[in-house]
Amino acid sequence: MKGLFFYSFLLVKLTISAQESSSFVLGKSLYYGNIIAHSKDIAALAAANPFGASFSVAWQNNKQVATESSPIRAKRGFRFAYTHFGNAQQLGEVYQITAFTEPFIGSNRKLFLSFPLDAGVSYLTKIYHPIHNPENLFFGSAISFYLGVGAQLNYRFGKQSLANIGVSYQHISNGGIKAPNKGMNYPSLSASYCYYLSQANWQRLNPSPANAGPANNLLRLFLFGSFKTVPNPDLLVPMGGAQILYARSLNTWHHLIFGSELLHNTFKKEWLKRQEIEVNPWEMSVQAGYELRIGKTSLILLMGADALNKNRLNTLLYQRYALVQKLGNRFLLAGTLKANGHVADIFDLRLGYQISQK
Numbered sequence: 001m002k003g004l005f006f007y008s009f010l011l012v013k014l015t016i017s018a019q020e021s022s023s024f025v026l027g028k029s030l031y032y033g034n035i036i037a038h039s040k041d042i043a044a045l046a047a048a049n050p051f052g053a054s055f056s057v058a059w060q061n062n063k064q065v066a067t068e069s070s071p072i073r074a075k076r077g078f079r080f081a082y083t084h085f086g087n088a089q090q091l092g093e094v095y096q097i098t099a100f101t102e103p104f105i106g107s108n109r110k111l112f113l114s115f116p117l118d119a120g121v122s123y124l125t126k127i128y129h130p131i132h133n134p135e136n137l138f139f140g141s142a143i144s145f146y147l148g149v150g151a152q153l154n155y156r157f158g159k160q161s162l163a164n165i166g167v168s169y170q171h172i173s174n175g176g177i178k179a180p181n182k183g184m185n186y187p188s189l190s191a192s193y194c195y196y197l198s199q200a201n202w203q204r205l206n207p208s209p210a211n212a213g214p215a216n217n218l219l220r221l222f223l224f225g226s227f228k229t230v231p232n233p234d235l236l237v238p239m240g241g242a243q244i245l246y247a248r249s250l251n252t253w254h255h256l257i258f259g260s261e262l263l264h265n266t267f268k269k270e271w272l273k274r275q276e277i278e279v280n281p282w283e284m285s286v287q288a289g290y291e292l293r294i295g296k297t298s299l300i301l302l303m304g305a306d307a308l309n310k311n312r313l314n315t316l317l318y319q320r321y322a323l324v325q326k327l328g329n330r331f332l333l334a335g336t337l338k339a340n341g342h343v344a345d346i347f348d349l350r351l352g353y354q355i356s357q358k
Contacts, residue, residue: 073104091138285309
C-alpha cells in the first residue's frame, strides 16, 4: 500500500510536556525487513533486505482516570533509527527521527498488545542520480518523509522491564516534491526491550463522566498547502486548497468519514501548459473512508474520486492517508499523503477547525 502516509507529520504534539504522573521509558529495538517490489521499475533493487536499530525516549501516563487525550493506556515519545538497506552502493542507509504514539490493549495483564504509529523525517545517504545511480528510483531527494504502523506482543517482567516482538509496515518517500519518487515500502519483524525509569501504573483506567464518549457528529474544515516539482526542466510550484469532512461515530475508536476537496492543481496547469494545453487548475473530488481515533490523535484513510475533473494526469480513484492531531478544543493540525495506486502523488500540511455535536 504505497504512500501510507506520507509524509512528515508528528502524531503527538511536540509542545506536550511530561507531567509528574508519567513514567519515562527508554527503549531499544532491532529489526529486519523485506522491500516490496510494487513497480517493475524498482524490481532489480527490491531483492535487498533492510535491517537496523532504533532507540526511543518516551513517557507513559500513570493517571487512573481516562481523559480525552488519554482514553486508554498509551506510550508517547520520540524514536531515533538507523537502517541499512542491504545494498550500500545503490540504496545506502537512512537516519530517521520520528514522533510516535503507542496505544495498549489489555495492558493490565502481563501479556498484552500494542499498536505503534510513527511519523517523521528521514535522511537518505543514496538517492537517484541520472549518471551515478540511475536505478535508484525509490528516492529523489535526501530529505524524505517516514510513516510506520505496527502491531506488537508485549510481556512485562519485573517491575520496570518490558520486552516485545512485532511486525511493522514502513514507508519512505518525499511525497511527490521531487522526482523520481517511487518510494520504499518494507514490512519488518522486530524485537525490543524497554526499561521504565520508575514503576508504571498498569491498572485498567476508570471511565470519567466528562469522557463518557465521543461526539456522534463532527464537521471539520481544512485549509492546506504544499509544493510539487514539474520536471524537465525542474520547477517547484505551490499547490493548495480546502477540504470539508463529516465524521459519524460508530464507537469510541471507529468512525465513518465523508467529504469533499477543492484543489488548485498548479502542477497540472504548468505541465499541460508546456504541451500548449490550457486548463482550469481547480479540481473537485468526493471522498469516503474510515477514521481510527486514539484520544486527540486520528489516523484517517480516504478513497477519493476525481470524477468531475477534466484532463486528469492520474487515475480516477485515489487514496489519501491523513494523520490528524487535535490542538485544544477546536483546532486541528494534519499531514496527508495522496497516492494513486502504488504511486505517491503529493504530501501536504493542513490546518483545520472542528465543530462537534452529540
